[in-house]
Amino acid sequence: xxxxxxxxxxxxxxxxxxxxxxxxxxxxxxxxxxxxxxxxxxxxxxxxxxxxxxxxxxxxxxxxxxxxxxxxxxxxxxxxxxxxxxxxxxxxxxxxxxxxxxxxxxxxxxxx
Amino acid sequence: xxxxxxxxxxxxxxxxxxxxxxxxxxxxxxxxxxxxxxxxxxxxxxxxxxxxxxxxxxxxxxxxxxxxxxxxxxxxxxxxxxxxxxxxxxxxxxxxxxxxxxxxxxxxxxxxxxx
Numbered sequence: 001x002x003x004x005x006x007x008x009x010x011x012x013x014x015x016x017x018x019x020x021x022x023x024x025x026x027x028x029x030x031x032x033x034x035x036x037x038x039x040x041x042x043x044x045x046x047x048x049x050x051x052x053x054x055x056x057x058x059x060x061x062x063x064x065x066x067x068x069x070x071x072x073x074x075x076x077x078x079x080x081x082x083x084x085x086x087x088x089x090x091x092x093x094x095x096x097x098x099x100x101x102x103x104x105x106x107x108x109x110x111x112x
Numbered sequence: 113x114x115x116x117x118x119x120x121x122x123x124x125x126x127x128x129x130x131x132x133x134x135x136x137x138x139x140x141x142x143x144x145x146x147x148x149x150x151x152x153x154x155x156x157x158x159x160x161x162x163x164x165x166x167x168x169x170x171x172x173x174x175x176x177x178x179x180x181x182x183x184x185x186x187x188x189x190x191x192x193x194x195x196x197x198x199x200x201x202x203x204x205x206x207x208x209x210x211x212x213x214x215x216x217x218x219x220x221x222x223x224x225x226x227x
Contacts, residue, residue: 034215034216036215036218041220042220043115043116043203043217043218043219043220043221044155044203044216044218045218046214046215046216046217047215048215049214049215089155091155098143098145098160098162098167098168098207099145099157099160099168099170100157100216101157102147102154102155102156103154104154105154
């Protein structure tokens with residue numbers, strides 16, 4: 001069983017603050033790392049899929065980095081807005097099969 | 113933007129009854145999945161489906177579960193005899209290619225409550 005962990009479990013930040021959270025995963029048999037944003041009552045939405053060590057991806061104010069050798073990925077949100085409030089999930093694809101193993105999620109609340 | 117649709121959004125069923133959860137994936141996608149999240153736990157993989165057959169399944173996906181794509185459009189998950197522990201949010205997802213370049217497109221889920 002793959003152990004994909006995320007920290008912190010939950011986070012409250014003030015509007016305008018920047019924040020980041022971590023996804024840790026076993027570095028053996030790495031194939032890809034996904035990040036999803038999941039707003040309440042909606043479906044999880046894909047943010048990034050990262051495959052190469054040292055990858056950095058950016059989408060607006062959100063960016064992510066990947067270190068496959070040490071088994072972690074960071075997600076950064078610059079200048080948080082209330083609409084960023086959501087649960088952020090990472091998911092590991094190992095071995096090239098289609099399924100992914102999800103982390104526990106980080107629940108972010110941005111306070112206006 | 114194309115989306116994955118799931119019906120019903122909420123289903124309540126008696127223990128021992130059969131349920132069918134329905135999904136319409138994005139039309140040009142090739143890979144289809146069911147995941148579920150029991151309240152307070154991680155999202156967990158159930159099954160993947162490609163080329164009209166199961167390509168991978170988890171240990172959760174036992175003989176009580178089955179999937180079908182009967183008409184090239186709908187993708188269904190059937191639970192033959194529901195148990196209390198099957199209560200969860202069930203998500204359907206699809207993607208275009210095996211290479212994981214784009215991530216999954218998820219539906220908004222069916223909340224199954226077994227009483």
